[in-house]
Amino acid sequence: GAGVSQTPSNKVTEKGKYVELRCDPISGHTALYWYRQSLGQGPEFLIYFQGTGAADDSGLPNDRFFAVRPEGSVSTLKIQRTERGDSAMYLCASSQDNSYEQYFGPGTRLTVT
Amino acid sequence: AQSVTQPDIHITVSEGASLELRCNYSYGATPYLFWYVQSPGQGLQLLLKYFSGDTLVQGIKGFEAEFKRSQSSFNLRKPSVHWSDAAEYFCAVLNNAGNMLTFGGGTRLMVKP
Numbered sequence: 001g002a003g004v005s006q007t008p009s010n011k012v013t014e015k016g017k018y019v020e021l022r023c024d025p026i027s028g029h030t031a032l033y034w035y036r037q038s039l040g041q042g043p044e045f046l047i048y049f050q051g052t053g054a055a056d057d058s059g060l061p062n063d064r065f066f067a068v069r070p071e072g073s074v075s076t077l078k079i080q081r082t083e084r085g086d087s088a089m090y091l092c093a094s095s096q097d098n099s100y101e102q103y104f105g106p107g108t109r110l111t112v113t
Numbered sequence: 114a115q116s117v118t119q120p121d122i123h124i125t126v127s128e129g130a131s132l133e134l135r136c137n138y139s140y141g142a143t144p145y146l147f148w149y150v151q152s153p154g155q156g157l158q159l160l161l162k163y164f165s166g167d168t169l170v171q172g173i174k175g176f177e178a179e180f181k182r183s184q185s186s187f188n189l190r191k192p193s194v195h196w197s198d199a200a201e202y203f204c205a206v207l208n209n210a211g212n213m214l215t216f217g218g219g220t221r222l223m224v225k226p
Contacts (some may be wrong), residue, residue: 035214
């Protein structure tokens with residue numbers, strides 16, 4: 001079956017601009033996660049959705065970052081006033097209800113110039 | 114707070130040789146542990162997991178890992194490495210709430226012909 005998909009695969013933007021990154025989870029997966037992976041490091045947790053609500057957003061670095069999942073399926077990670085330090089790979093994962101196995105998408109590589 | 118340490122940043126092995134990648138964790142309770150592999154341009158793929166029971170767990174692609182509580186370790190092993198195993202490997206621990214993975218910094222594996 002289809003895995004987690006993320007679009008775009010690459011995004012280059014200028015400092016100060018607004019970007020949106022999209023994640024399509026595996027069909028039927030109720031939980032959705034966003035992680036950020038800087039070069040040479042492991043992924044770091046950003047936010048977790050159970051259904052439509054953000055159940056844990058403790059990993060969001062500041063209020064420039066925001067994520068939504070309005071219908072409990074597709075999620076969008078939004079970054080306002082981008083900074084060069086936001087450059088990273090943004091990974092999305094999903095899991096079934098009551099499962100601890102997270103399935104990851106290929107990621108969106110964001111470059112802020 | 115939970116943490117994961119992967120002491121080896123890079124490892125090079127010859128094709129056909131055995132492999133062991135180290136992982137040490139810090140966690141207050143019985144940990145839920147995972148190994149993921151990341152190939153260039155691809156997302157994280159789950160290799161294996163440990164929740165409870167038998168401390169030696171088998172995964173995909175011929176990998177296995179052993180949970181040792183006394184050493185706070187969860188090392189990944191493979192008896193005979195193939196060139197296609199060249200990738201980055203991440204160890205991770207799940208938090209109490211079951212919604213956040215904390216990853217180690219990763220080990221990059223190179224395979225010599």
